Ligand SMILES: Nc1ncnc2c1ncn2[C@@H]1O[C@H](COP(=O)(O)OP(=O)(O)OP(=O)(O)O)[C@@H](O)[C@H]1O
């Protein structure tokens with residue numbers, strides 16, 4: 001599979017000396033949130049990014065989406081270098097789904113109005129097809145048609161996350177980045193949203209990048225995993241091999257801290 005996304009020696013820093021620091025000749029080292037990271041995401045593939053809090057997972061993918069500018073390195077999408085300033089088509093091609101959909105959905109709009117507006121503004125389909133496309137999108141994420149008339153406050157956490165996924169899909173992206181997209185949900189709902197993401201992979205051929213603390217989730221949904229620590233990639237490879245026989249001690253530590261995965265991995269090895 002040819003890569004859809006290539007991250008090539010990317011470094012992202014925050015801060016550094018302010019004007020006052022410079023005047024007072026104070027030292028203020030910038031924080032290196034992403035440190036010389038390279039990875040490749042094949043078209044149609046699913047890559048999981050794992051690692052402790054603050055390891056730079058979100059910053060890396062926010063940089064891919066153009067929300068931060070890299071200090072060094074290059075990001076290529078379909079082989080072409082991405083600039084922080086993008087045209088509309090490139091922005092549409094990459095969508096992010098966040099942990100807490102409650103904060104990203106407009107509370108004043110019904111689900112239907114949210115999706116309709118998006119389809120109209122981006123002219124995804126001709127005006128006459130907006131209505132049927134909204135129906136299709138709700139079907140695609142398995143939401144009942146009654147949800148169309150509901151405002152976000154009336155929806156459950158799982159339903160809100162399905163709306164957030166429908167909103168991302170409305171723009172017909174090639175890449176969806178799910179950043180802890182199921183972490184705020186209870187276990188049963190989490191599993192159903194995971195199943196939905198797995199299903200969408202095969203029905204829409206969308207490429208997925210999943211950022212998660214949950215190694216089980218990554219193992220279930222992804223083909224390859226990337227382990228990050230302190231802004232750097234410590235290990236990457238096929239999920240099965242990586243979690244069964246980690247070559248980096250930090251990956252082994254992460255696995256040991258994830259009880260169910262540690263159990264299955266031991267069983268697999270017996
Ligand atoms: N906008 C910002 N300004 C300054 N520092 C930031 C900013 N965003 C992130 N950081 C810092 O960059 C580092 C990496 O943060 P990031 O959010 O990418 O980690 P993460 O791996 O996604 O963590 P988590 O698992 O908790 O979401 C952290 O030290 C964080 O405090």
Ligand SMILES: [Mg+2]
Nearest residue numbers: 057058059179
């Ligand atoms: Mg994060």
